[in-house]
Amino acid sequence: MQSADERVARERIVLAAIAIADAEGLQAASMRRVAAELGVAAMALYRHVPGKDELVVLMADEAAGRAELPEPGPSGWRDRLEQGTRLQWEMHRRHPWLAQVMSTTRPPLVPNAMAVVEWSMRALDHLDPADMIYVAVTMVNYARGTAVNLEAEAEAEAEHATGITSQQYLDANDAAMQAIVTSGRFPMYSSLAGRHDLEINLDTIFEFGLRRLLDGIEVFVTR
Incomplete structure (x- = not known):
C-alpha cells in the first residue's frame, strides 16, 4: 500500500x-x-x-476523473446517453491529447473513464449485455474519433506551426478551392459556394453526428 x-x-x-x-x-x-x-x-x-506508458495511463485516469457525473442524472436512456457522450467530448476538449490514448481495440485500464461509460449506460440496462457493450463502444468511439483532430488542430494553430486558425487556413485557400468546385466535377461542393450560413468545425460536426447516432440507436432500442 x-x-x-x-x-x-x-x-x-x-x-x-x-x-x-x-x-x-x-x-x-x-x-x-x-x-x-x-x-x-x-x-x-x-x-x-515506472515509465512513460504508465504515466500516460495515470494522466488519462486523472483527466477522466474530472468529469462530473450528475446524480441521479436523466432517467431516459437517450438523454442519459447523450449527456454521457457530451461528458466524453468535454474531456477531449479540455485535454486534446486524450484521444490518442483511449484506444478502442486496446483500451488502457482507466477506471474513471469506465465510470463515465457505466453511468451513461445505466438507463439501457434492459438490453442484452452484449448489445449494451456495442452501444457503449459506438458512442465512445464516436467521441474519440471526432476528437483525434483536436490535438492536430491545436498544434497547427501554435506558433511553432502555421500560426493560423482553421478558418484563416480556409480563407487563404479559398481561390484554389473555388477553382476545384467550379470545375464541374463536384456538384455537391459547388452547390455550397457562397453559403455564409454554414459553420463547419469540430463542435458542429460533433453535434450533428451525435444526434444522428442517437436517432439510429433509438430505432435499435425500440424496435
Whole structure:
C-alpha cells in the first residue's frame, strides 16, 4: 500500500504531465520534461511511476476523473446517453491529447473513464449485455474519433506551426478551392459556394453526428 507521501508525489507528477500535455501535446510530456518542471532529477520520478506508458495511463485516469457525473442524472436512456457522450467530448476538449490514448481495440485500464461509460449506460440496462457493450463502444468511439483532430488542430494553430486558425487556413485557400468546385466535377461542393450560413468545425460536426447516432440507436432500442 502506498504511503500518503508517495500518493502526493505521484499526484504531483501526473498533474505536471497533464499541464505539459495540455499546453504542448503528449509527446512533450516526457519523464525528463516532467522532472524538469518539478525541479527534480528524472530518475526521481521512476520511484513513483515506472515509465512513460504508465504515466500516460495515470494522466488519462486523472483527466477522466474530472468529469462530473450528475446524480441521479436523466432517467431516459437517450438523454442519459447523450449527456454521457457530451461528458466524453468535454474531456477531449479540455485535454486534446486524450484521444490518442483511449484506444478502442486496446483500451488502457482507466477506471474513471469506465465510470463515465457505466453511468451513461445505466438507463439501457434492459438490453442484452452484449448489445449494451456495442452501444457503449459506438458512442465512445464516436467521441474519440471526432476528437483525434483536436490535438492536430491545436498544434497547427501554435506558433511553432502555421500560426493560423482553421478558418484563416480556409480563407487563404479559398481561390484554389473555388477553382476545384467550379470545375464541374463536384456538384455537391459547388452547390455550397457562397453559403455564409454554414459553420463547419469540430463542435458542429460533433453535434450533428451525435444526434444522428442517437436517432439510429433509438430505432435499435425500440424496435
